[in-house]
Amino acid sequence: MSIFGLRKSTMVTPQDALPGRERRPFPVPARHEVLGTPVEFPAGIPEGLDVVYVGMGCFWGAERRMWQLPGVYSTAVGYQGGFTPNPTYAEVCTGRTGHTEAVQVVYDPDTLDFADLLKVFWENHDPTQGYRQGNDVGTQYRSTLYFTTPEQEELAELSRERYQTVLTDNGLDPITTQVTSAEGLPFYYAEPEHQQYLAKNPHGYDCHANTGFALPSL
16 A cells, blocks of 8 residues: 555564554454454364465455455455564554565365465465565565465465466566465454455555466466
8 A cells, every 4th residue: 555655665673673562452343344254263263264364465455355265254454474563554554563464364175275365366466576566665565475284385385386487487586475384473453444445445445466477277
């Protein structure tokens, strides 16, 4: 979201990060605006479902692309991969929390093949741009995939390798996506106005870069 004209493209160090707070300073909606399912899971992800966290630039459009997938149970937007506990959107936008704008995707693996989710992930942003997506510049827009199962890890790494081959063959730069475990990387929910933003604002900002190339079958 470049509406604030931010140009924060250097990762903050833990020592220079904002201090944050012990508790989230705002509520989170109980139900998903589109799917009607829970947004938050205090007791853990329900049995039979999996969760993955993706960063694809602006989280408004990224979340909509994910909730539209058959088999997705719930989505939420938030902040992840940084140093400041319980940050606000304004703080993330300063570039001094280290977080990326992330989407929590809870899905039924019996209905949604993770390979299909990866196809949407890779093909709906440009993973070669580093700390930016299109006109959105800053560390909060970096490409990330935080997996939670060994199967997700295996397919994520395989898909990155295959997509890199396609991009290299077409003269594009190396993929900069951080693919790593979600363990130890808390997901901090964003403010209620950001949750399912494009369901509430259908003509709202949704600027996503992409490479124009497809992910080969896994």
